[in-house]
Amino acid sequence: MHIIKLHRSLLKIKNAIPRYSTITALEESEYTETPEYPPILDMTREGKLLRRRQSFQSKIQELNTIEEKQIALNMPRYYGWQCIMLNNDKVPYNAMPLVQYYTRSHFIPVAKLPEAYNEIEQQASNILQEIKSQIEDAIAIELTDVERNFKFLQDKSIKMQQEDTITKCVVRQINRIIMNNLSDNLPHILSTQIDYDARHEAFWHIGGVDPPTTTVKWRKENKWPKSTHYESTDRPVQYIGSPILTLRNRHPLKPLIPYSEAENPAFKVDKFTTIPGSVGYFREFRHGTNIPGFWPGDIDEFGLLSYHGRGHILDRKTSFGEQDNIEALHCQAMKASFGWLLAQANYQGFTTFNDLTYPLVTQTVITNGKLWSLYAYQLNTIVMHNDTVDSNPKHNICFGTKPLQLYETIENGKVLGLNEDVLKMLLQFYMNAPAERDHAMKPYLGKDEKVVADIEDDNRRCWLEERYKYLVSNRPKHSLIPEVYLWEKIYKIQHNTRFFEAKRRPFERGINPFNRRLDDHISPYIPKVLREYPRSKKKFEATYYPQV
């Protein structure tokens, strides 16, 4: 007792003695002239959730490499996102309002190419005269003089596959002729890479769309306030395209419209809030992937031109009508252009949460050999998730033509009535030269580490590369996604007649199994024999997931 009192009085004496050196140091570092308060945070539920989302998005922005960002985009869902699938080869009825809103693109129908192509027009008409006869011969040969032995797949219709196969051959021939003839005059043609049957995939989040009916029902059952029943959340969208032929180059194309025009309110797109299932776009569980036809690290990272087939138009019902078929082609072009450009932007370090800082341009051609539609698309923004869909002033722009006939008929192996304007426009597409840009192209990637191949730590590099390639392959998994069986739904959830059974299933313990994160798994076990010598305690292999 007395010892404690003594101890206490000693402490008091010790604290009373001033320690001059530390006080002066504190004065210099802690005190300022005006008081600096920390920012006042919005402590409502919505404010806290918004801050959580924003911290996730800023963590993605700070990651160094492209592959880590793609893994981070998929981090919140172990079983994959339930994405709205936009495919290249299926367009439902009246899809134009939906596609325009989901790609944030304003469509401008044109009869001629936009003004940016006017300078090359004269040169194009000169070269056209030299190429005309070669192209006529190629078309005639491919369409009449080749004996074909088709091998049809089961999943698509025969008419569609037949037309697309012939289109592929015609397009390859035309591309070969044009590139060979232009390579003398134009230096960018020689350095352009050609991809046949490339794999184009793009993933983004769209906001401002009505939640699915199951979500609304769940909100009503769980007594959310009435005003929040139809509140929209981020809906993941995945585009998968299969172009016939694509050209890509080291440098990007020049913008069609100055970047400042992207905020022009004349280019605004109407909101389309109805659930996509009403139009005909359905959902699938898969990991979100952004692939522009090549792996990260390839030097030729900007697209110039892509060709697509239009066999799916033959499959559409006759009750849809001609006008809707033309709109379906416009939808296909907008999806294809936006998807490819978004994937290219992801390879520059921008994601659906981190906006573009400069415009990107691509050219798309949809054809079946006879009918050609040409489109030029400028991508100004890729951010359209729930927080920014209303506040983002920028929009993307698509110029498109109606289907134009290249020739009238083919008789006796000769093409009759060749439309020179169409060929001239196509040549202008090829002659549109890409140019190097002044500003920083990859502001959100690391200085030294841009791709996983740049990482020096061997273990981390190999692990990240393998994980990225496996994630992006979307191979069917051996384990199934969690499911509530029908008998459980009836006898455990709706009418609980099995109250005496042990509560082992996730829905009985209040866990939502779909909230499992990508890194929420135990890593492979290292047997004692394979551990480092001597006596390593490291039982499980190290994982190098990005920390988001």
Added chain:
Amino acid sequence: MSTRWYPIYQRGNPQLRVFLPNFWMKLVRPHPKQLPNIVHFHCSMEMTKYDIKNYLEKIYEVPVVDVRTKINMGKFKKDVVKGYVIKEDDVKVAFVTLPKTMTFKYPDLFEKSINEEEEHAKSLDESKKNFRKYIDHNKSRPDIPSWFSI
């Protein structure tokens, strides 16, 4: 027109007439956020998309662009008398897409009756108010008849 089997037509047979077909369609209210050119129907389980399209086009002359069908499972509920779980019958739902230019709005069938109910409630409230006023007025002289007032 019906799921019954009718004799195959051979040359010389009379015109086939179908009596009491068992194909039926019932127009139902769509969910509140549906597109304006999509109409919801409940229909007989044996009807296919072609059947639904022909039914609407031939009988009602409605131009149909597309039909999608789905079978909704009946709800499970507890039987009132016995207490065990029973299941209601399944229903086939057809989502019929009309041409883009056409719209269909599900009619409001009970608009008039809601107004009538409101009017009844209003008049009841008014008469209650008047009665209370009368009682208040005659609080001090309860035994005198009502026509005897100043």
